[in-house]
Amino acid sequence: MVGGARRAHRHRGTPDRHHPDRRGRSDRTAPVAVEEPVTEYVFDAADGLAAEHHRYLADTLDPFTFDRLDRLGVRPGWRCLEVGGGGGTVAARLRELVGDTGSVVVTDLETGLLTSSPALRHDNVTVLRHDVRTEPLPADEFDLAHSRLVLGHLENREEVVAEVVGAVKPGGWVLFDEFETVIAPMVLEAPAPADAELFHRVVAAITEVVAAGGMNHRWGHEVYACLARAGTTDVHAEGAFRSCRGGGPAMMLHHVVSRRLEAALLREGLGTDELHRFREVVADPAFAATTYVLISTRARKC
Ligand SMILES: C[S@@+](CC[C@H](N)C(=O)[O-])C[C@H]1O[C@@H](n2cnc3c(N)ncnc32)[C@H](O)[C@@H]1O
Numbered sequence: 001m002v003g004g005a006r007r008a009h010r011h012r013g014t015p016d017r018h019h020p021d022r023r024g025r026s027d028r029t030a031p032v033a034v035e036e037p038v039t040e041y042v043f044d045a046a047d048g049l050a051a052e053h054h055r056y057l058a059d060t061l062d063p064f065t066f067d068r069l070d071r072l073g074v075r076p077g078w079r080c081l082e083v084g085g086g087g088g089t090v091a092a093r094l095r096e097l098v099g100d101t102g103s104v105v106v107t108d109l110e111t112g113l114l115t116s117s118p119a120l121r122h123d124n125v126t127v128l129r130h131d132v133r134t135e136p137l138p139a140d141e142f143d144l145a146h147s148r149l150v151l152g153h154l155e156n157r158e159e160v161v162a163e164v165v166g167a168v169k170p171g172g173w174v175l176f177d178e179f180e181t182v183i184a185p186m187v188l189e190a191p192a193p194a195d196a197e198l199f200h201r202v203v204a205a206i207t208e209v210v211a212a213g214g215m216n217h218r219w220g221h222e223v224y225a226c227l228a229r230a231g232t233t234d235v236h237a238e239g240a241f242r243s244c245r246g247g248g249p250a251m252m253l254h255h256v257v258s259r260r261l262e263a264a265l266l267r268e269g270l271g272t273d274e275l276h277r278f279r280e281v282v283a284d285p286a287f288a289a290t291t292y293v294l295i296s297t298r299a300r301k302c
Pocket residue numbers: 041054057058061083084085086087107108109110130131132133147148149150153154
């Protein structure tokens with residue numbers, strides 16, 4: 001539901017497998033009716049395309065994220081939090097890194113893909129249905145909290161950053177991987193100039209639609225100052241993008257997003273024939289473009 005809004009109520013997260021220890025939770029624990037409307041997540045969870053979308057996200061971004069986790073030094077015994085875990089591949093990687101002696105809590109609004117993932121079927125993995133906009137996290141609990149492509153969509157993202165930082169132990173790490181979508185993907189090679197022009201036009205329309213749904217396209221770099229304001233030190237950001245041929249995961253990400261947002265893209269003035277051609281182009285190995293820029297920002301809680 002693009003651009004839709006609803007009134008949210010603060011309530012406790014629902015554990016789908018095991019409930020995490022909520023000792024020391026912050027003052028956001030009380031069930032309080034929220035009067036301000038909260039922007040709804042732009043993608044409709046019921047459209048049947050979430051699994052495909054998450055697969056392409058994982059195939060595109062996991063190499064960057066896994067490298068960041070490795071370099072951060074996640075190790076056996078750590079207790080980790082993954083916010084908005086989507087298809088669960090990052091949570092599964094965290095489980096590998098922390099081993100049997102650590103633990104992983106992975107949250108999402110929609111937990112179907114997480115609970116059905118064999119890679120997350122471990123006693124020390126907790127899947128939690130949880131709305132990070134409105135529900136509390138336990139305080140001073142985790143060695144690492146990570147989130148990818150979740151907070152940029154949220155109206156109260158600064159408050160959410162503070163809550164996620166609050167969930168980390170003093171000296172623990174927070175890592176946010178976010179798109180900087182003001183930097184548009186660049187066409188590297190196209191079967192025809194018209195295909196390059198169409199690609200740019202559809203991607204710009206997708207950007208407009210997602211912005212209307214509440215996405216902050218500058219969030220990729222704005223996380224840095226936000227983390228610094230949230231009582232952290234050692235803040236460091238680095239970005240990554242690469243080329244991808246048509247049919248590759250980053251191009252098929254555009255394919256599935258154009259289907260999930262089709263109604264809104266038609267309202268933006270695109271034609272069904274243009275969307276059809278766009279999907280042919282991004283699936284064509286003769287086409288190549290850059291991925292979105294992912295900025296990965298980490299900080300240590302004071
Ligand atoms: C773009 S997907 C990213 C998924 C995953 N983090 C990844 O990068 O592969 C955004 C995810 O955030 C979840 N999400 C959106 N709003 C949320 C909220 N308020 N609280 C928790 N999760 C949320 C969505 O259900 C979805 O799984």
